[in-house]
Amino acid sequence: MVYAGIDLGGTNIAVGIVNESGKILSQCSTPTRPERPYQEVAQDMIVCIEKALRQAGCTVESLHSIGIGIPGIADAKTGRIIFCTNLGWRDIPLREELQKSINKPVFIDNDATVAGYAESVSGVSRGCDTSVFLTLGTGVGAGIIFNGRPWNGAHGVGGEIGHMTLAVNGVPCTCGNNGCVERYCSATAIIRMARQSCMAYPDSAILKKAGSIDDIDAKAVIDAAKEGDKIALRIFHRYCDFLAMAINNITAMLDPEMIVLGGGVSRAGTFLTDTVKEYTPRYLMYKTMPSPKIEIAQLGNEAGIIGAGLLGLLVKKQ
Ligand SMILES: [Zn+2]
Known part of the structure; x- marks a missing residue:
């Protein structure tokens, strides 16, 4: 199984396909342009995931889950983004929107939290x-x-x-x-x-x-x-x-x-x-x-993608 990790920033959406040990197999990115309706941003995420999957030689069937690190806070239960100040987002049903296109589990967490998690799986900690x-x-x-x-x-x-x-x-x-x-x-x-x-x-x-x-x-x-x-x-x-x-x-x-x-x-x-x-x-x-x-820290900018992707591992660990 592979994991899609998304580092959602105010400037770029960086998407990577990550394996279980936290290695990035392929990457794809596109400008966020947060002034757009969130549905369009979500659609770009899907396009990037599909592109990165192809590059890694993987199919959608082999995708375990989608994880997203956001510069804000999300409700883990509902998959809604509560606050994302520098995207100007408030109460956005991001999980629901993504699942309209790819029906896989979607996990959303804070960007620093996922970067810290990445370091704890495959970085310095x-x-x-x-x-x-x-x-x-x-x-x-x-x-x-x-x-x-x-x-x-x-x-x-x-x-x-x-x-x-x-x-x-x-x-x-x-x-x-x-x-x-x-x-x-x-x-x-x-x-x-x-x-x-x-x-x-x-x-x-x-x-x-x-x-x-x-x-x-x-x-x-x-x-x-x-x-x-x-x-x-x-x-x-x-x-x-x-x-x-x-x-x-x-x-x-x-x-x-x-x-x-x-x-x-x-x-x-x-x-x-x-x-x-x-x-x-x-x-x-x-x-x-x-x-x-x-x-x-050891993983630099890649920590966001790796940690977001590996959020899917946590479910397996339970
Ligand atoms: Zn303060």
């Missing part, structure tokens, strides 16, 4: 029963894998680690609260801190790399920090300190075997994990006890 995946990008997404299964709570909104409060009366968040993890641990947070610092210290190597304050991105800051620029290092250490705090909050609640870091900031590699590990002991409560390993 392979073999861990419990792990937490964090995407450090424009925001902070999270996927909790608990006892080998994605965990998103009693109402489907668990794992919103990006919106746990890290600072009382802190930086205002897009969610309406203040001081959320996302405001301190995302690439956006690095950029905000760097812009402030570069106003006071225009000689920083960050500005030389970025060109102007408006063009500062996380990479410019991380590259300057790697080269030893003092301002960039100060920002990077502050960032890693915040991330260590967030990781400690996760540890206090779940004590996972591993915290997996993905997303743009994770391209900093061991420079990131080594620095975060300098700070985590400060916040750990049981300092002499083992603490979660902190590792960089």
